[in-house]
Amino acid sequence: ELKVEQNPLFLSMQEGKNYTIYCNYSTTSDRLYWYRQDPGKSLESLFVLLSNGAVKQEGRLMASLDTKARLSTLHITAAVHDLSATYFCAGAKIYGGATNKLIFGTGTLLAVQP
Amino acid sequence: KAGVTQTPRYLIKTRGQQVTLSCSPISGHRSVSWYQQTPGQGLQFLFEYFSETQRNKGNFPGRFSGRQFSNSRSEMNVSTLELGDSALYLCASSLGTHNTDTQYFGPGTRLTVL
Numbered sequence: 001e002l003k004v005e006q007n008p009l010f011l012s013m014q015e016g017k018n019y020t021i022y023c024n025y026s027t028t029s030d031r032l033y034w035y036r037q038d039p040g041k042s043l044e045s046l047f048v049l050l051s052n053g054a055v056k057q058e059g060r061l062m063a064s065l066d067t068k069a070r071l072s073t074l075h076i077t078a079a080v081h082d083l084s085a086t087y088f089c090a091g092a093k094i095y096g097g098a099t100n101k102l103i104f105g106t107g108t109l110l111a112v113q114p
Numbered sequence: 115k116a117g118v119t120q121t122p123r124y125l126i127k128t129r130g131q132q133v134t135l136s137c138s139p140i141s142g143h144r145s146v147s148w149y150q151q152t153p154g155q156g157l158q159f160l161f162e163y164f165s166e167t168q169r170n171k172g173n174f175p176g177r178f179s180g181r182q183f184s185n186s187r188s189e190m191n192v193s194t195l196e197l198g199d200s201a202l203y204l205c206a207s208s209l210g211t212h213n214t215d216t217q218y219f220g221p222g223t224r225l226t227v228l
Contacts, residue, residue, distance in 0.1 A: 033216070042204060043219040088157065100145055100210060101170050102217060104157035 006105035029091030118220035137205035145210025
């Protein structure tokens with residue numbers, strides 16, 4: 001059964017600094033997703049990573065996938081306060097030709113301090 | 115186009131009652147998945163419906179059930195509510211037919227059981 005672990009659980013960082021969130025998964029995951037959740041809000045899709053070596057970037061966030069190590073990373077460059085949120089990674093098993101069961105990590109609460 | 119909508123947004127019930135939550139997917143999406151989010155257990159998959167059929171199910175007791183209508187709208191029902199059912203219930207919609215599908219989440223229904 002697929003299990004997903006994230007670390008750290010909480011990350012306090014200063015504006016302008018770089019940091020990385022790690023996402024490990026236990027068995028083969030067909031896809032790897034990153035979501036963002038603001039307090040009291042729903043989940044916003046950030047990235048979907050499809051294959052080994054995949055790298056995607058959007059603004060100050062960059063996600064990568066290493067299927068051999070069963071590891072995905074979310075790298076934050078020059079953090080700004082607006083990036084403060086909880087970030088979730090999720091593995092996915094494909095059934096019936098479509099990704100429809102996400103297994104989420106515990107989430108990383110990111111607090112960017114001025 | 116309009117996003118995923120969920121009603122009601124907030125709900126307060128007492129133990130032993132039952133509750134029905136509703137989810138309207140993005141137009142054209144045929145898959146609706148439901149997730150429960152709690153501080154202790156995190157985000158957990160409940161079930162997924164595609165074309166009015168339950169295609170996948172998580173590890174929840176039979177008190178949790180759902181259905182999908184011909185217009186892809188979905189409802190989930192929880193009977194004989196317990197205190198531990200207090201949670202944010204999120205639904206997500208996707209096309210459901212392609213293996214790079216991204217699931218788009220609704221705002222959630224926050225259920226409080228007293």
